[in-house]
C-alpha cells in the first residue's frame with residue numbers, strides 16, 4: 001500500500017538549531033531484513049527500539065525516520081513531560097477519578113522509564129530535568145481554572161503548592177502573572193537534545209536508525225512486511241507504526257484523527273545586560289492555567305539564555321497550515337511576548353515554527369495490533385512526550401509478549417471515536433478553538 005501523505009513541519013526545529021549539529025545516522029540505501037522495523041523516530045519509536053533491545057538483546061531493530069531525528073514534532077515541542085492528565089480541570093469532570101489515577105500511574109511509569117534511559121544510557125542531565133511545572137494564571141479566569149484544577153488534585157490526593165504574584169515575580173522577573181499552581185512531578189526536556197542523544201545511545205550492532213528515509217509504501221509479502229523508501233527497503237516479520245497522526249497515511253484510523261498544529265517562537269540568545277534586566281531564575285516552565293493560553297519556557301545553558309513561547313492551535317486536516325495562518329500566529333506570539341516581557345522590548349524572535357499533534361475525540365490512543373505482525377503506538381493526544389514514551393515502551397512489551405499490566409489496561413481502552421464527516425469536523429473544531437482562544441483573553 002502506498003503511503004498517502006508525508007509529514008510537514010513548518011519552520012525550523014529550533015531546539016536542534018541551538019545545539020551543536022548532531023552526528024548523522026545514515027539514509028537507507030539498500031535492501032535489509034531485520035526482526036523489528038519501527039517507522040517513526042520520535043518518542044514512541046525510539047522508546048520502542050530501546051525497550052525491544054532491552055527485552056530481547058539479540059533482536060535486530062531498524063528505526064526509519066522521514067527527517068533527521070528531532071526535526072519532527074519530537075524536537076518541536078515545548079518539552080513538558082507531564083505526569084498529570086491534561087484535562088483534569090475540564091468541566092465535565094466527575095466519576096473520572098479511577099481513570100485519572102490510572103492515567104497518572106501510566107504517565108509516571110513513562111517518566112520513570114525515560115529517567116532510567118537517561119541514567120542508564122548516559123544522556124545529558126541537562127536535557128531531562130525533573131523540576132515540576134507551574135500552571136500560570138494572569139487573570140481571574142486563569143485563577144478560576146487553577147481553582148478547579150486544585151480541587152481535582154485534592155480529590156486525587158495529589159500534592160501541589162500555590163504561588164502568589166510576588167513568588168511568581170521572584171521566579172520569573174516579570175509581573176504578568178497573578179498566581180501559579182506548582183505540581184512537582186513534571187520533567188522539563190530540551191526535547192531535541194533528549195531525542196538526539198537517545199537515538200545516538202541506542203544504536204548498536206543490532207539497532208540501526210535511518211534518517212531522511214520516509215517510508216513510501218508498506219506491504220505484506222509472503223508473511224513478511226516490506227517498507228520501501230526512496231532508495232532502499234526493509235523487510236521484517238514485525239513492524240511498529242510510531243508515526244502518531246501520520247498512521248492515517250498508512251491507511252489506519254480513517255476519520256478518527258483530529259489533526260492539530262500548534263506553534264512556538266524562540267528569542268535569540270539574550271545578552272548579559274538583557275538577562276540582568278529580566279531577573280528571575282535561569283530556567284522555568286509555565287503551562288497556561290487556561291488550556292488555550294500561552295506556554296512559556298525560560299531556558300539557559302547550551303543554547304544561551306532564551307525565552308520560548310507557544311500558543312495557538314489550528315485544525316489542519318490537510319496537514320499544511322497556510323503562510324497566512326502562520327503570519328497571524330507569529331504576530332500573536334509577538335503580542336504575547338511583549339505583554340509578558342516589557343523589559344525585553346525589541347528582542348527579536350530568532351526561530352518560529354509549527355508542529356503536528358494528533359488528538360482523538362474520546363482522548364484514547366491508537367495502540368495495539370493493526371494486522372498480523374503490524375502494531376501501532378500512535379495518536380498520543382495532548383501529552384505526546386509522555387504518552388509517546390508510554391506507548392513505545394508498552395508496544396515493545398506487547399510485541400514480545402512480555403507480561404504487562406499497562407499493556408492490558410491500554411488494550412482495554414475503547415477504540416478512537418469516529419469524527420463527523422468534513423466539512424462538519426473542520427467547522428466545529430475551528431469554531432471551538434477560536435472561541436476558546438478568544439475566551440482565554442489575556443492568558444493568550
Ligand SMILES: Cc1cc2nc3c(=O)[nH]c(=O)nc-3n(C[C@H](O)[C@H](O)[C@H](O)COP(=O)(O)OP(=O)(O)OC[C@H]3O[C@@H](n4cnc5c(N)ncnc54)[C@H](O)[C@@H]3O)c2cc1C
Pocket residue numbers: 003005006007039040041042043044045064065066067071072073074075076077078079080081082213214215216242243244246261262263264310354355356357358377378379380381382383384385386387388
Ligand atoms: C509546538 C509544540 C509544542 C508541544 N508541546 C508539548 C509539550 O510541552 N508536552 C508534550 O507532551 N507534548 C507536546 N507537544 C506534542 C508532542 O511533540 C507530540 O505529541 C509527540 O512528539 C508525539 O510523539 P510521537 O513519537 O508519537 O510522534 P512524533 O514525535 O510526531 O514522531 C513521529 C515521527 O514519525 C515520522 N514519520 C511520519 N511519517 C513517516 C514516514 N512515512 N516514514 C518515516 N517516518 C515517518 C515523523 O517524521 C516523526 O518524526 C507539542 C507539539 C508541538 C508541535
